Amino acid sequence: MTTFFVSHNLQVASDSCPPWDGQKLAEGLKRFCPEVTSAEALSHPHWRLQMESPLDAARFAEELVRGWSSLRSECGHSVQHVFLALGGRRDTPAASSSPLGLGAWGVDVVETPDAVAFLEGIQWEQLKACRPADGVFEVLYKPLQVSASGTLAPGG
Template sequence: MTTFILSHNLQVHSQEVPAFLLEELAAGIQSNAATITSANVIDHPHWILSLTSDSSPSDMAKDLVVAWKKLRSQLGHDSNHTVLALGGRKDSEATPGAPLQQGFWGVDVVETQDEKTFLQAINWDVLKASRPADGVFEISSNS
């Protein structure tokens, strides 16, 4: 079983791309993603959703990005931007009760107009290089 703990980074500043209501986001992802078996809102200042799937992390991330774009369109929001899923596996012990537990994936879903500039701004290549190859992923709606 694969577990994603999601955060959302909305870099598109437009009334046409509003912030999601979290309950609506959870239901929309679960209904639009073929591989995601559960989606639950998390009461946490950084993490917003917990998702589970029987798929591999990369397959689940691809499904998540497609479902996210599809939900934006269904809600009548602009979806003419890039959605990124940037994930890293939690390999160290976690604080008891924390949403992101050892073996889970912390995934930042980013909505941006400029994928390349965003990834450079957060030094993504450096962040990826410091992780084991099987402990990190980057999925883009442009791929």
């Protein structure tokens, strides 16, 4: 079983893409992520959700960002931006105040108009270089949009 502790980093400044209520987000992701066995809202200053799935971390992250985008669409929110899941596995004992136990994943779901600028801004490549290759992941998802001509095209 893979455990994710999920935070949300909303970089889209628009009324059409509001911040999430934790409970609504947990309930929606349960519907849109078929391999999720549990999703619970947390009362924590950083972590919004705790989720579990039998999928490995990379596949779980792919399902998470697709489900997040689908939930936005269902709610009538904008999805004309990029969804990122940036994850790191807890490989050392956590501070007593941290909910992440050994082997759990801290996952930041980022909604941003510019993934490259965001990743450069947080120096993602340098952060990844400090971690074992199997202890970190990044998933980028850009929903398809219907163009003015009625054809599908990458969003954004």
